[in-house]
Amino acid sequence: MDYSPVVVALVVTVSSVAIIHLLTTRARKSCPANLPPGSLGVPVIGQSLGLLRAMRSSTGDQWVRDRIDRYGPVSKLSLFGTPTVLVAGSAANKFMFFSSALALQQPRSVQRILGEKSILYLHGAEHRRVRGALLEFLRPDMLKMYVGRIDGEVRRHVEENWRGRAAVTVMPLMKRLTFDIISALLFGLERGAARDALAGDFGHMMEGMWAVPVNLPFTAFSRSLRASGRARRVLEGITREKKAGVLGHGKASSGNNDLITCLLGLTDERGERVLSDEEIVDNAMVALIAGHDTSSILMTFMVRQLANDPATLGAMVQEHEEIAKSKADGEALAWEDLAKMKLTWRVAQETLRTVPPIFGSFRRALEDIEFDGYRIPKGWQVC
Known part of the structure; x- marks a missing residue:
């Protein structure tokens, strides 16, 4: 019929x-x-x-x-x-x-x-186990090693995207800067095609994070799932490569202090690995998401607030110029320099209070x- x-x-x-x-x-x-x-x-x-x-x-x-x-x-x-x-x-x-x-x-x-294996969906003993592993990456002695690497990423970013421009669109630039820093610290991923591809997939992932969970081809949620699959395959490949390096050396190399290498090298009292490969990939994804939006939104609104507050901006510039005077030409910031940024820290805290980055x-x-x-x-x- x-x-x-x-x-x-x-x-x-x-x-x-x-x-x-x-x-x-x-x-x-x-x-x-x-x-x-x-x-x-x-x-x-x-x-x-x-x-x-x-x-x-x-x-x-x-x-x-x-x-x-x-x-x-x-x-x-x-x-x-x-x-x-x-x-x-x-x-x-x-x-x-x-x-x-x-x-x-x-x-x-x-x-x-x-x-399914991320810290966001665990509780009790399982949550404490994964949380303890992640905190190993954030120990003060580990954090001190990241300052110079962050300095290098910021210098390149400013040179390529800010210097000599009469106007810039702050939010997209802060998002890319944050992504570049986090992908270097979490995955040891250097600049290049692989990082650029991961950045594109990450953007599509974020578009569907807070969407109606209907997995149809035309929906943002479906696009986000596909981008998540591609990003996961990249991180699985990085994990396999770093795992081979850790097994070959018996422990993580001091020169490879990214999150994945750190987690691969953690063992319990029986000598067994604390986290599985799947848990490492899932929690690396969470760390990327958690650190990205909070940091990029904070920096964006700090720029907006300072643009409308010349007195505070001038005091912050003076604080940073005093630190710059103690550094040789091209010398990277060190952990001790961060402790001198007292006004900068107060501005960041006030911005977080007035414009919380999480809804x-x-x-x-x-x-x-x-x-x-x-x-x-x-x-x-x-x-």
Whole structure:
């Protein structure tokens, strides 16, 4: 039988509406009692699109305030495919950060992009094991070795992208500078085609991190998953190469003090490796994401704040010129020089206070819990 396009479209539309109605009805029936006020919205999508639009237009704070005005400081909704409870206020902050019944866990969409073995999705002993391994990379004696390398990346970046230009677009440049520094420190990846390709994939990954988790070819989430796969293959290759070097020397070489080499060289009291290859790759992905946006956003807003505050800018310039006088021509900064940047550090802290680089935090309920008289079921997100 020959169906016209109009009939086919009608059937698809009616079927879609029926399925959405069925899912919504089931969701209502399955909801436990005494939940916070609010609506879970359409299955999968929920309120995700509204929040994403607000974040892209820099009105996320207003979106949250409007929701609090409508439902109060505790309300239910659905974000990124998961039932969620939004809480606000000082008591809510204490509950979020100190309750043993909540575990740090990003939405499932983020987990699918970053990997199953990252520190973001572990708790208890497993979380402590991975956290301890990552902290080895951030020991003070390790950090001291990174200053000169960061100095070199910044000098090249300024020479190529800032010097001699009447105007620059700060945010994209800060994002690339941060990516170059982090990829050098985490992966030992030098400048070249491989780093450029990874930077492109990283950009596509970020576009779908906070997207409705629908894996269809035309969606940002699908593009992000594909970019994540390509980036993961690059990091897996780097891990294999560095693993061969560590095994060949019996330990990590002092000249290769990047994150992957450091993690490969960690062993327990039995001489067994602390982290598997998969755990190293997944947590390297998390470290790249975690360090990138926070640092690039902070530096961008510091530039904006200083552009509108000539007095503070002048004092900061003077502070840096005093440090420069003690250095030979072309000599890199050292760890001791950073301790002299007291005003710079205060400006950074004030910028973080006034313009937090992270919009919010997600936790997941490990059991049925109660807050402010409302029930939060096990497995629900709390933000």
